[in-house]
Amino acid sequence: MKNGHDFLIITNNPLVERCLGEYYSVEMFEEASYRDILVKVRDLVYASHTLYTHPLSGSVKPNETPYKSVVVSKVPHTFDPGEAEIIAYCIEAFDKFKPRGITLTDPVKRDFQLIDYTLICGAVDFDAAAGLSKIK
Amino acid sequence: MSYRVVHYINQFFANIGGEEMAHVAPELREGFVGPGLAFNQSWKGEAEIVATVVCGDSHFAEHEKEAQEQILAWVKELNPDLFIAGPAFNAGRYGYACATIANAVKEQLGIKVLTGMYEENPGADLKDKILIVPTANSAAGMRKAAPAMAKLALKLMKGEKLGASCEDNYMPNGIRVNFFEKERGSKRAVKMLLNKLADKPFVTEYPMPSFDRVAPNPAVKDLSKATIALCTSGGIVPKGNPDHIESSSASHYGEYSIAGVEALCEATHETAHGGYDPVYANADANRVLPVDVMREFEREGKIGKLHDLFYTTVGNGTAVASAKKFAAEYAQKLLQAGVNAVIMTST
Amino acid sequence: MKLELGFIEIKDIQFSNECKVENGTLFVDAEAVKAFVYEDDDVKAYVKSACFDIAKPGESVRITPVKDVIEPRVKVEGPGGQFPGVIAKVDTVGSGRTHVLRGMAIVTAGKIVGFQEGIIDMSGPGAEYTPFSKLNNLVMVCEPVEGVHQHDYERAVRIAGLRAATFVGELGRNVTPDEVQSFETYGIKEGIEKFPTLPRVAYVHMLQSQGLLHDTYVYGVDAKRTLTTILYPTETMDGAIISGNCVSACDKNTTYHHQNNPVVADLFEQHGKTLNYVCNIITNENVYLADKQRSSDWSAKLCRLLDLDGVIVSQEGFGNPDTDLIMNTKKIEQMGVKTTIITDEYAGQDGKSQSLADADPLADAVVTGGNANEVIVLPPMEKVIGTLNYVDVIAGGHAGSLREDGSIEAELQVITGATNEMGFNRLSAR
Numbered sequence A: 001m002k003n004g005h006d007f008l009i010i011t012n013n014p015l016v017e018r019c020l021g022e023y024y025s026v027e028m029f030e031e032a033s034y035r036d037i038l039v040k041v042r043d044l045v046y047a048s049h050t051l052y053t054h055p056l057s058g059s060v061k062p063n064e065t066p067y068k069s070v071v072v073s074k075v076p077h078t079f080d081p082g083e084a085e086i087i088a089y090c091i092e093a094f095d096k097f098k099p100r101g102i103t104l105t106d107p108v109k110r111d112f113q114l115i116d117y118t119l120i121c122g123a124v125d126f127d128a129a130a131g132l133s134k135i136k
Numbered sequence B: 001m002s003y004r005v006v007h008y009i010n011q012f013f014a015n016i017g018g019e020e021m022a023h024v025a026p027e028l029r030e031g032f033v034g035p036g037l038a039f040n041q042s043w044k045g046e047a048e049i050v051a052t053v054v055c056g057d058s059h060f061a062e063h064e065k066e067a068q069e070q071i072l073a074w075v076k077e078l079n080p081d082l083f084i085a086g087p088a089f090n091a092g093r094y095g096y097a098c099a100t101i102a103n104a105v106k107e108q109l110g111i112k113v114l115t116g117m118y119e120e121n122p123g124a125d126l127k128d129k130i131l132i133v134p135t136a137n138s139a140a141g142m143r144k145a146a147p148a149m150a151k152l153a154l155k156l157m158k159g160e161k162l163g164a165s166c167e168d169n170y171m172p173n174g175i176r177v178n179f180f181e182k183e184r185g186s187k188r189a190v191k192m193l194l195n196k197l198a199d200k201p202f203v204t205e206y207p208m209p210s211f212d213r214v215a216p217n218p219a220v221k222d223l224s225k226a227t228i229a230l231c232t233s234g235g236i237v238p239k240g241n242p243d244h245i246e247s248s249s250a251s252h253y254g255e256y257s258i259a260g261v262e263a264l265c266e267a268t269h270e271t272a273h274g275g276y277d278p279v280y281a282n283a284d285a286n287r288v289l290p291v292d293v294m295r296e297f298e299r300e301g302k303i304g305k306l307h308d309l310f311y312t313t314v315g316n317g318t319a320v321a322s323a324k325k326f327a328a329e330y331a332q333k334l335l336q337a338g339v340n341a342v343i344m345t346s347t
Numbered sequence C: 001m002k003l004e005l006g007f008i009e010i011k012d013i014q015f016s017n018e019c020k021v022e023n024g025t026l027f028v029d030a031e032a033v034k035a036f037v038y039e040d041d042d043v044k045a046y047v048k049s050a051c052f053d054i055a056k057p058g059e060s061v062r063i064t065p066v067k068d069v070i071e072p073r074v075k076v077e078g079p080g081g082q083f084p085g086v087i088a089k090v091d092t093v094g095s096g097r098t099h100v101l102r103g104m105a106i107v108t109a110g111k112i113v114g115f116q117e118g119i120i121d122m123s124g125p126g127a128e129y130t131p132f133s134k135l136n137n138l139v140m141v142c143e144p145v146e147g148v149h150q151h152d153y154e155r156a157v158r159i160a161g162l163r164a165a166t167f168v169g170e171l172g173r174n175v176t177p178d179e180v181q182s183f184e185t186y187g188i189k190e191g192i193e194k195f196p197t198l199p200r201v202a203y204v205h206m207l208q209s210q211g212l213l214h215d216t217y218v219y220g221v222d223a224k225r226t227l228t229t230i231l232y233p234t235e236t237m238d239g240a241i242i243s244g245n246c247v248s249a250c251d252k253n254t255t256y257h258h259q260n261n262p263v264v265a266d267l268f269e270q271h272g273k274t275l276n277y278v279c280n281i282i283t284n285e286n287v288y289l290a291d292k293q294r295s296s297d298w299s300a301k302l303c304r305l306l307d308l309d310g311v312i313v314s315q316e317g318f319g320n321p322d323t324d325l326i327m328n329t330k331k332i333e334q335m336g337v338k339t340t341i342i343t344d345e346y347a348g349q350d351g352k353s354q355s356l357a358d359a360d361p362l363a364d365a366v367v368t369g370g371n372a373n374e375v376i377v378l379p380p381m382e383k384v385i386g387t388l389n390y391v392d393v394i395a396g397g398h399a400g401s402l403r404e405d406g407s408i409e410a411e412l413q414v415i416t417g418a419t420n421e422m423g424f425n426r427l428s429a430r
Helices: A014-020 A034-046 A081-095 A106-124 A128-135 B036-043 B057-062 B064-078 B092-109 B122-128 B139-157 B185-197 B279-283 B291-300 B320-336 C030-037 C041-046 C150-170 C188-194 C233-237 C255-259 C262-270 C289-305 C320-334
Strands: A007-011 A025-028 A049-051 A069-076 B003-010 B027-030 B047-055 B082-085 B112-117 B132-134 B178-180 B227-232 B236-238 B254-257 B269-271 B309-312 B341-345 C002-009 C012-015 C020-022 C025-028 C047-055 C061-064 C066-070 C073-077 C096-102 C104-109 C136-144 C179-184 C200-207 C214-218 C229-231 C241-245 C276-284 C310-314 C338-345 C366-371 C375-378 C383-386 C408-411 C427-429
Touching: A007 A014, A007 A034, A007 A106, A014 A025, A014 A106, A014 A128, A034 A049, A034 A069, A034 A081, A049 A081, A069 A106, A106 A128, A106 C150, B003 B036, B003 B064, B003 B092, B003 B139, B036 B047, B036 B139, B047 B057, B047 B064, B047 B139, B057 B064, B057 B092, B064 B092, B082 B092, B082 B139, B092 B112, B092 B122, B112 B122, B112 B139, B122 B132, B122 B320, B132 B139, B185 C262, B185 C310, B185 C338, B185 C366, B185 C427, B227 B291, B236 B254, B236 B309, B269 B279, B309 B320, C002 C233, C012 C047, C012 C136, C025 C030, C025 C136, C030 C047, C030 C136, C030 C150, C041 C047, C041 C150, C047 C150, C061 C104, C066 C150, C066 C255, C073 C150, C096 C150, C104 C150, C136 C150, C136 C383, C150 C241, C150 C255, C179 C233, C188 C276, C200 C262, C200 C289, C200 C320, C229 C233, C233 C255, C233 C262, C233 C276, C241 C255, C262 C276, C262 C310, C276 C289, C276 C320, C289 C320, C310 C320, C320 C338
Parallel strands: A007 A025, B003 B047, B003 B082, B082 B112, B112 B132, B227 B309, B227 B341, C002 C096, C012 C025, C061 C383, C104 C136, C200 C276, C200 C310, C310 C338, C338 C366, C366 C427
Antiparallel strands: A007 A069, A049 A069, B027 B047, B178 C427, B236 B269, B254 B309, C002 C179, C020 C025, C047 C136, C066 C104, C073 C096, C214 C241, C229 C276, C375 C408
């Protein structure tokens, strides 16, 4: 079973902070890029935090969306080389996408936030729609 | 007007002689020599060999720098549309020479190059840098190899877009190129699976990146009694690089004493590495080879002893085969010296 | 279980004031389709408008942004109906007889989110890359009611497409098919007795299951809530699996891909000749790592339990699924069952990067659908069905992708189905 008490959500997505902050530990890095989030997660995995969700969740390409949320354990457990490998591959995969030079409009940003939010909700078994209806 | 080509061959294919004549120095001849005829015939006048460089395989191996300089000077002067070398089949030193000189011509003169050899020829290590046409493992394969190389050569000279490796017949070079297969993917998958099930040969369309994984040894039981050595591929050497370890594609490694050295410093050590910004490594070489921290551990009793010698080379483009050879050699020295564990740093 | 498919060739579609299939032409009254589509409460509540258009092979037409592509079919004999658990009741499908309107599709298009993806060109270089350029397409362009939640709207458009396909499929009920084929796999013991010497082969079918716009439904169940399980291949052929996946146009499996799964077709072609096609194993691609472990453990366990000799594994999507693909492959190989996998590649625009976000030496037999990052230029088309508004924003597009003359410079990613990971296409890479 999933233990929500041990979840720490590393994110740069304001919607995740707003909807999930009440229920889980959320560490919000407003200024962080998608890649910055991956690097923070990598450092935590290196420091023996468990990686709970796949860092490249979603088929939205990393140069397409600016938002990324990843769930790790709140406290260090045992270092897992398999998890370290996954996050390393993800950073490598990120780097092969060319920056696209696009300024996103607010509605598009909100859509990207929503996708990232629902992906992470699915992973932690949180009712995404219920979370949204509460903030509106 | 036809394209102008310079061809490189060894003493054997120039009909000078076999191993006993492998020492001959490079020589420039006008027109084609030996296998060059086959290229000319394939090109049917669209391209032509204007000059042939002949060089003994031993000579190239033993005087690489000088031979290369001489050949580059000739090629520069001739300024051909293409430099073609070999085919070398499974002749190891010939293949190495073909690939090395072709790469030098490409890098230093910006001239298009092509060579051909058997896939297991050591020269094929350079397949990510230059185009290499795969050939049979003996000169008996010349009848097939020459037209195959000639065809790709002409395409290069015409400046046509290069297709996928399997379409244009070169060794996969790490650059993925799309093309349309004859059958759809699912059908290819079923065929591949049937071959795999029947233990018949099959070729994967995407070879997984190869990992030379090394299973870790059991942990050192008591670090406080262990002798630990430092090794690096980060190129840390005594100031002045006394053994001239190359800044890239290193051909050897160095063994240096750090007996009594408390920490490396700018005055005594530097990096020979040409693949990263050396400023920080030169200012404080402990950043790459952490002698200072190891001494601290030694004093605190965390480790038994730091080994008196360290082993170093440059990892920048150095062939995996060479790196393996270096390590196999100094691992024996470490064993004999009673070293229990090694910290290997990279950059 | 035995399924008969009766193929009715559709060579043309025409708008008309009646609805019928006659001599290979579909005559369709758009208002009648629309009325049927709007009988659903979700569609009524969330879809402001649905407009129909027709796109035929060779025309100078660009359809974008594409959500789903669906083949119209109708169950004429045996249990169940089209899209069980979603449109029809949840009865098990895959037996009896189904009529297929072959050579055409329903395409749903229009904005779901602000970065809605997917281009189908009916002619020109782009048409070479998408299988849907060869079909006569009845396109339904939808628009949302203002202020609707994206997940409600996605569901409504998904249902709208399936309903349109159901309506059109129904028109083939009493038409005599041009060709009838039958497909049958056997029970475990029966299969071994029938083909005692043939290798036992299954298809490990990975389903996209990550969340909003990334979902697949099996008999109406969200795949991320499923455990790895077994289907008769004919169930898949009969509409048991539908797509709710709107992201990564080039390698998402549309409902059409599920209905016409090429791995299923090509395994059936060899069934009883060179192999014994045992079953499909469906498994998901969840975001939660423990789910991945469980699902891939179960894939491997089922392969062993079924005494398989070999499997083909196909994946769907980018990044996250690579990990599932490698986990499945590695564990199945470790069970002593041989694998061949189908994927596509993200090797960068220059083709030099590592293609997958995971790797293992046991994955030694790989079929690739090509490098999705390769750049392509799509010339302008005379007519656009949908809108070009999103081209700059979508994956594989960039600022300035859409040029003034209407041409598009973008990565292959933008084209619906271009690098399909079921091996639907001939595109490959080396």
